[in-house]
Amino acid sequence: MTVTLVNGVRTNALDAADRGLMYGDGLFETLRISQGKACHWGLHMARLSAGCARLGISGLDQSVLEAEVLDLVSPVENGVLKIVVTRGIGDRGYRPPAASTPTRILQVHSAPNYPAAFAADGITARLCSTRLGRNPLLAGMKHLNRLEQVLARAEWRDPAVAEGLMLDTFGLVVGGTMSNLFFVLDGALCTPDLAECGVAGVTRQRILEYARRQNIPLHVARYTLEDFQASAEAFFCNSLIGVWPIRRLDNQTWPIGDMTRRIATALDSEETAG
Amino acid sequence: MTVTLVNGVRTNALDAADRGLMYGDGLFETLRISQGKACHWGLHMARLSAGCARLGISGLDQSVLEAEVLDLVSPVENGVLKIVVTRGIGDRGYRPPAASTPTRILQVHSAPNYPAAFAADGITARLCSTRLGRNPLLAGMKHLNRLEQVLARAEWRDPAVAEGLMLDTFGLVVGGTMSNLFFVLDGALCTPDLAECGVAGVTRQRILEYARRQNIPLHVARYTLEDFQASAEAFFCNSLIGVWPIRRLDNQTWPIGDMTRRIATALDSEETAG
Numbered sequence: 121m122t123v124t125l126v127n128g129v130r131t132n133a134l135d136a137a138d139r140g141l142m143y144g145d146g147l148f149e150t151l152r153i154s155q156g157k158a159c160h161w162g163l164h165m166a167r168l169s170a171g172c173a174r175l176g177i178s179g180l181d182q183s184v185l186e187a188e189v190l191d192l193v194s195p196v197e198n199g200v201l202k203i204v205v206t207r208g209i210g211d212r213g214y215r216p217p218a219a220s221t222p223t224r225i226l227q228v229h230s231a232p233n234y235p236a237a238f239a240a241d242g243i244t245a246r247l248c249s250t251r252l253g254r255n256p257l258l259a260g261m262k263h264l265n266r267l268e269q270v271l272a273r274a275e276w277r278d279p280a281v282a283e284g285l286m287l288d289t290f291g292l293v294v295g296g297t298m299s300n301l302f303f304v305l306d307g308a309l310c311t312p313d314l315a316e317c318g319v320a321g322v323t324r325q326r327i328l329e330y331a332r333r334q335n336i337p338l339h340v341a342r343y344t345l346e347d348f349q350a351s352a353e354a355f356f357c358n359s360l361i362g363v364w365p366i367r368r369l370d371n372q373t374w375p376i377g378d379m380t381r382r383i384a385t386a387l388d389s390e391e392t393a394g
Numbered sequence: 395m396t397v398t399l400v401n402g403v404r405t406n407a408l409d410a411a412d413r414g415l416m417y418g419d420g421l422f423e424t425l426r427i428s429q430g431k432a433c434h435w436g437l438h439m440a441r442l443s444a445g446c447a448r449l450g451i452s453g454l455d456q457s458v459l460e461a462e463v464l465d466l467v468s469p470v471e472n473g474v475l476k477i478v479v480t481r482g483i484g485d486r487g488y489r490p491p492a493a494s495t496p497t498r499i500l501q502v503h504s505a506p507n508y509p510a511a512f513a514a515d516g517i518t519a520r521l522c523s524t525r526l527g528r529n530p531l532l533a534g535m536k537h538l539n540r541l542e543q544v545l546a547r548a549e550w551r552d553p554a555v556a557e558g559l560m561l562d563t564f565g566l567v568v569g570g571t572m573s574n575l576f577f578v579l580d581g582a583l584c585t586p587d588l589a590e591c592g593v594a595g596v597t598r599q600r601i602l603e604y605a606r607r608q609n610i611p612l613h614v615a616r617y618t619l620e621d622f623q624a625s626a627e628a629f630f631c632n633s634l635i636g637v638w639p640i641r642r643l644d645n646q647t648w649p650i651g652d653m654t655r656r657i658a659t660a661l662d663s664e665e666t667a668g
Contacts, residue, residue: 122411126410133407135407136398136400136408136478137406140415141414142422142478143540143541144418144538144539145541145544175541202486204410204415212474212501212503213572214546215544215548215551216544216548225415227410227411227486229486253527253532254563256563257525263541264416264417264418264541265541266416266417266488266539267419267532268532269488270419270481270488271450271531272488273487273488274490289529297488298488
C-alpha cells in the first residue's frame with residue numbers, strides 16, 4: 121500500500137498543471153525506511169538541495185519537508201520513502217515562473233521484494249541497447265527526466281535478470297538502469313565518472329567515502345565496456361538494494377570478490393549503526 | 395482561464411503516481427484553436443501516435459481523444475489546446491507496467507499574447523548557453539523530458555528577446571527553445587537535421603512539404619553556428635507563433651527576406667483554408 125502526501129496533505133491528487141508533469145521540472149529521492157527512520161537522510165537532503173540549486177528551484181523549506189517525513193516514516197518498520205520536489209504549478213510555456221512554490225510529494229511504499237539471493241549470491245545482468253545521452257548540465261542529478269532509464273528497463277521482463285548495464289552514446293560505461301556501478305581493475309576500485317551523464321547515487325558516495333577513509337586504491341574515470349569486461353569483480357549499488365554483486369553479464373561471469381564483500385559488509389554495519 | 399480534462403473528467407487532479415510525473419514518461423502536443431477547431435489535427439495526431447509507438451505506450455484510443463477534443467474546442471474562438479498523454483499510473487520503478495492505461499490530459503488555454511510585431515516585423519533572439527544532449531532514441535519526439543528547454547528558457551527574462559537559439563553539445567544548431575529554425579543559405583532553404591536531438595515540429599513539417607511541392611531548394615542537414623551566421627534570412631516557427639523572422643541574434647542583424655515572407659504567407663493561407 122502506498123501513502124501519499126502532496127504539500128502536506130494526505131491525497132493522491134496532484135495539480136495537472138504542475139511543471140513536474142509538464143516538463144519533468146523537478147527532482148526525486150528514494151530512501152530506505154528502517155525502524156521508523158529514513159536512512160541517510162542528510163546525504164539525500166544534501167543531494168536534493170544541490171539539485172534544486174542547479175535547476176534554480178528555490179523556496180523548498182527543508183524543515184517542513186523533514187517534519188512531514190518524520191511523521192510519515194516513524195510508524196514504518198521497513199519500507200521505501202520517495203520524495204519528489206518540483207518547481208510547482210506554472211502557466212503553459214518552458215519559462216519558469218518568476219515566483220513559484222515548489223511542490224512536495226512524499227510516498228511511502230512497502231519494502232521492495234527483491235530475492236535475498238541477489239545481495240547474498242549476486243545477480244545476472246544484461247547489457248542494455250538503450251544508451252544515455254551526454255549533457256554535463258543535467259549529469260549527476262536525480263531529476264525527473266528519466267525516459268532513457270524507462271526505455272532501458274523496458275528492454276527485458278525476465279525476472280532472473282536483475283539489472284541492466286547502460287553505456288552512454290560514446291560507448292562509455294555509466295551504470296545500471298537504477299543503480300551505480302563499481303568494479304575492480306588491477307586491484308583498484310573503479311567507478312565511472314558521472315560528469316556527462318548518470319545519477320550520482322548516495323550509496324555510491326558512501327562507498328567513495330569509505331574507500332578514501334580506508335585508503336583503498338580508487339579511480340573515478342571514463343571506462344569503456346572493454347575496461348569493465350576486464351574487471352576481476354563488479355557490483356551495482358543503490359539505497360534500496362545495497363550491494364548486488366554481478367555474477368554474470370550476458371556471456372561473461374565473475375566471482376563475488378573480496379572487495380565487494382568488504383564494501384557490502386561496511387555499508388551494512390553503517391546502516392545498523394544509523 | 396484554463397479548462398482541464400483528465401481522462402475525460404473536468405478536473406485538475408492528476409494521480410501523483412502517474413508516470414508522466416515520476417519519469418516524464420509521456421508525450422505532448424500543443425495545437426492552435428481557431429474558430430472552434432484544433433488546427434492541423436491530423437498532423438499532430440500522427441506525431442503523437444509515432445511518439446507513442448517509439449516509447450511503447452499502447453492503448454491510447456484516438457477516437458475517444460478526438461471526441462473529447464471536439465467537445466472542448468468547439469466553443470473556443472481562439473486559444474491553445476495542450477494534449478498530454480502519459481504511460482499512466484504505475485508502481486515505483488522504471489519498468490513500464492505489463493498492462494497500463496495511458497492518461498489523457500487536455501488543457502484549453504487562452505491564446506498567447508505575443509506582440510503582433512513579432513510575426514510582422516521580426517524578433518530579437520539570443521544564443522542560449524544551455525546545450526541540448528544528443529540521443530537518437532529520443533530525438534524528434536515531443537516527450538515530457540524537457541529540462542533542457544526549461545533551463546534554456548530560464549536564461550533570460552527580457553521581454554524584448556522573443557526566443558533563444560539552442561546548440562547541441564557538439565555545437566551544432568538545433569532550433570529555438572520552443573520552435574524550429576529555418577534559414578536561407580546560398581538561395582536554399584535550410585533546417586537542422588533532428589536525428590540526434592530537437593523536436594520535429596508540425597509547422598516544420600508543413601514547411602518542408604510546402605518547399606518540396608514548390609520545388610524550393612531545400613537542405614535538411616547538420617549546421618554549425620557559423621553556417622547559420624552566414625545565412626541571408628532566418629526564422630523560427632511553431633504551431634502557435636507561425637513564423638517569426640529573426641532580425642537580430644546577439645550582435646548580428648538580418649533583413650526579413652523574401653523566402654520568409656513567402657513561407658509565412660503560404661502557411662497563413664493554408665490555415666485559413668483549414
